Amino acid sequence: MEQNNMDAKTIAQITKNERTPLYVFDLDALRTRVRKLKEKLGARVEICYAMKANPFLIEPLQGYVDCFEVCSPGEFHICERSGIPREKIVLSGVYKNVSDMESVLDRYGQDGIFTVESGEHLRILAEEGKKRNLTLRVLLRVTSGNQFGMDPEVIREIICQREAFPQLDFVGLQWYSGTQKKTKKLAGELEKLDSLLTELNEAYGYEAEILEYGPGFPVSYFQNEILDHEEELQQEAEMLDAFSKSLDSMRFRGKIVLEMGRFLAAFCGYYVTRIVDQKRNLGQNYCIVDGGIHHLNYFGQMMAMKIPKFCHVRQETEYTKSRTEQSEKEPVLNERGGEEAWNICGSLCTVSDVIVKQLPLVDAKIGDVLVFERTGAYSVTEGIYLFLSRDLPQIFFWSEENGLEQIRGALPTNEWNSVH
Structure with missing residues (x-):
């Protein structure tokens, strides 16, 4: 995958009369990267841009990525001003409160997807959906061992009792465990999630539609890590090939949504x-x-x-x-x-x-x-x-x-x- 259309010397030249400090974001390089990534991973995979990586890029990415991950009311308002359709937003985040959910539901109804990271999230969304006679599409976030998401045992309990929440459509699972991951760890995480999805299907008759997965692909920043340009492209291609094979080997056959920020925007x-x-x-x-x-x-x-x-x-x-x-x-x-x-x-x-x-x-x-x-x-x-x-x-x-x-x-x- 090509990294940049511009180079640093050209950037310095075209900004020489501008007041520094400043940032320049090369939109051609950004869009080319997304397009080539989608070509590499195939039609089964959709791309969700995690806008926390760089919210200024959401408008240029419209039509290039499939959806946007939003983690705060502020990010949601940025999407509103930028004209991002609500149905293209995954409303995520470890903190959700009643007033924010009321505001979103009153304005947009049941469009889009919500994540559930706790019993409190589950309660809020179920109650607010019931008040408005809405059925909300939700992803259950599985913890990777920190404050985000829920224990797999809690996920099992929710799926087992899902009929008690008629206002919620449990469309799948969400997982993110960090950034700069190697191929072996990516394969291990996918295998773990595949096992959980298979278990939920066999034990409770639950068939997920979506697995939203944050791969945390690595980005090399420092000179002692960065290879020759061609070698770097080759290494990245090999990583994505191995990742594609891991996806193909999964028993889960639903939609794979890859939530990415750094890997798309850094270059x-x-x-x-x-x-x-x-x-x-x-x-x-x-x-x-x-x-x-x-x-x-x-x-x-x-x-x-x-x-x-x-x-x-x-x-x-x-x-x-x-x-x-x-x-x-x-x-x-x-x-x-x-x-x-x-x-x-x-x-x-x-x-x-x-x-x-x-x-x-x-x-x-x-x-x-x-x-x-x-x-x-x-x-x-x-x-x-x-x-x-x-x-x-x-x-x-x-x-x-x-x-x-x-x-x-x-x-x-x-x-x-x-x-x-």
Whole structure:
């Protein structure tokens, strides 16, 4: 499967006059990835986009994915504003309350699917469906050993007593156990779920229509993990082939819905930040950038020790010209113009704001741009955005058809952190 249509240097070039920090999401790469994934996995498999990975991508993904997983009232409202049909929404989430369910049911009736993660969820949906004479389609979420979902024994009890809930149509099971999983674990999970579905059928005459499964396919972020491009594509193809074989070997013959976020969105994203200051403290080189850890988050990064896929684009600025002219009078940090290791630190007033340590850069100067790749998932919403009341970064879409499109300008947050 192809990863990107653009490259980091081109991203830096087309955004050179834009205020940094900023994100660019390559919509062509995103849609191509989804299309090729569906071709690879076949017609039996549907794709559910977990919008928590990047809610800005739901409109571009309409018509490419089959449905959207929504985990909060806020995400639901984003879908409403974006025109996502209710029947395309799986309303999930570990916390569901009466008022939120009332609002959804009063406006949309029994459209879409709800997940049930507890006895309380079961009670709320059954009661609210009864009040409105609605039959609600629900998925029972099986726990993977944490606060999400329900114990398999509870699932068995609900299925055994399902006739006591005429307002609920138990269409299947849901399962998600985490991300960055290997082929062996994926096969083991599918085998476990297949056994449970078979047991429910044999013991209680229950035949599920849907298995919604979050595979948590791996995404490589760091240079020591990323293979040559062709090798990476080959490795990914082999993983998907093995996964397809695991699906084919299941006794369950209903619909498979794969809930994915990171694996779809990560490769389409670029985070662009600019070096705004440099210094050497106690023998260590530091670049201060105008972004930081409130904007950039890589799963698996450990104390900024891993080097993510990035590109350093040198910029000719008035500052660099001035420093060149003054080089005989003032000390220059990188006199030889060769490669040096730099600690890349952000703009937050905390020692934790280190993006990456000992990043090798050649002739790094103030004004240069760093483009961090594979940032299409989670970074855009997962950071500590309100800390220090700095502005939210700009967001752009890019496509061959429409070029570079700004979809959000820099957004002040200081008003959110103030009584006035």
